[in-house]
Amino acid sequence: MxxxxxxxxxxxxxxxxxxxxxxxxxxxxxxxxxxxxxxxxxxxxxxxxxxxxxxxxxxxxxxxxGPLKGVGSMTISMTDYFRDRKSDRKKETRYINVINKDNCTSCNSCANVCPVDCIYEVVSPVPSESYHQIDTSRCIGCQMCYRSPNDSSEFYQLTICPWNAIDMLHNPNSKPDDVSVLLPYYRGASTDLPWPKLEEYGYQLFLDGEVFLPASEKSLHRVFQLFQEQSWMYSEEDNVQIVQTEVEEGSGYVRYRATEEGRELLDCMYQGWKRIFMD
Incomplete structure (x- = not known):
């Protein structure tokens, strides 16, 4: 025919x-x-x-x-991430990004575009309960997981995350405030506290109630030892710990969780925090 x-x-x-x-x-x-x-x-x-x-x-x-690059294969689990984790960035950046795990659906949008592979997945046996997290001590503040800088302006933002699960912050370690937002709540005896680092990780505790740290980075664990002190003002009479004393130790990582009272206190500390650039 x-x-x-x-x-x-x-x-x-x-x-x-x-x-x-x-x-x-x-x-x-x-x-x-x-x-x-x-x-x-x-x-x-x-x-x-x-x-x-x-x-x-x-x-x-x-x-x-077979499996496509960018369809599931770009995500790395927290176990694999911390086992092969690279060293922290060499200098502080203007921005850092933090993921709100309650909004995250583990869709991989952010992990696919991260140029330094500092985003990992906290895998749950229930797929719908998995979520991503950002290793902020390795984040270079490129903004790519939040928005496409070249395609955004003051009038329009081409965002990457379809669920608005990422907050972009002015890095407190880059230009620290004269007086930290956390200082009025500290009643302990320690001096010369690393306030910018406390603010960085305190915001993650405020947002998610937990933080994963590489087991080998001792200086970062010092920050959480301060959060574990019973020295944070909860009321005129009472002090509380912001972070639980018991921690979860995994393969190459340590998970710190906030106490119930600590999260309530963090809600007060970070109310109206000016370092939230975009949320």
Whole structure:
């Protein structure tokens, strides 16, 4: 049977495009994530046919090439992360980002774009209860997990996280305040406290009620030893610990959790905190 010229032309185009997609399968797999394709326009085109072809590329890559880069494989569990963790950044950055675990759905949007791989997943046996966290001592403040800086302005923000689960902060370690927001609540005997670090990790405790630290970074654990002192003003008469004395020790990491009274106190400390740049 002789097919109409239009059908022959479409079949020829399909054959050529599938051939090109097969040759470029490796590179294309790096550009597909979360069901949104960013395949080159030369391959996909801008027509309805191009849209159908994009869906076909995704299906074919999943079935023929195995797991895609950017579809689940970019996330690293907290166990693997802390086992192979790299050293902290060499200098302080203007911004740091923190994830609100209650809003996070572990969709991987942030982990896929992090250039220093400082985002890891806290894996739960129940998939819907897994969430991501940012190692703020390695975060370089590039903003990429929060928004696309080149595509944002004062009038419009092209955000990365679809659930608004990330807060971007002015790093308290970069330009410390003359008087820390935590100072009025401390009644202990220790002096020369690292107030900027206390603010950095105190905000994470305020937001999530927990912080993961690498077991080898002793200076960071000193910060949490201060939070564990029964020296934080809860009322005129009572002092409390912000962080529980008991900690969870894992493979290469330590998890600190806030006390119930500590979280209530942190709610007061960080009310209206001016270092929240974007939330």
């Amino acid at each position: 002789i097919l109409p010229k239009f059908v022959q032309l479409c079949a020829c185009c399909v054959g050529n495009r599938w051939s090109l997609a097969s040759q470029r399968q490796e590179s294309l797999s790096e550009k597909v994530h979360f069901g949104r394709s960013t395949l080159p326009s030369a391959v996909c085109g801008g027509s309805i046919f191009g849209l159908v072809f994009r869906v076909g590329c995704v299906i074919r890559l999943v079935s023929d090439a």
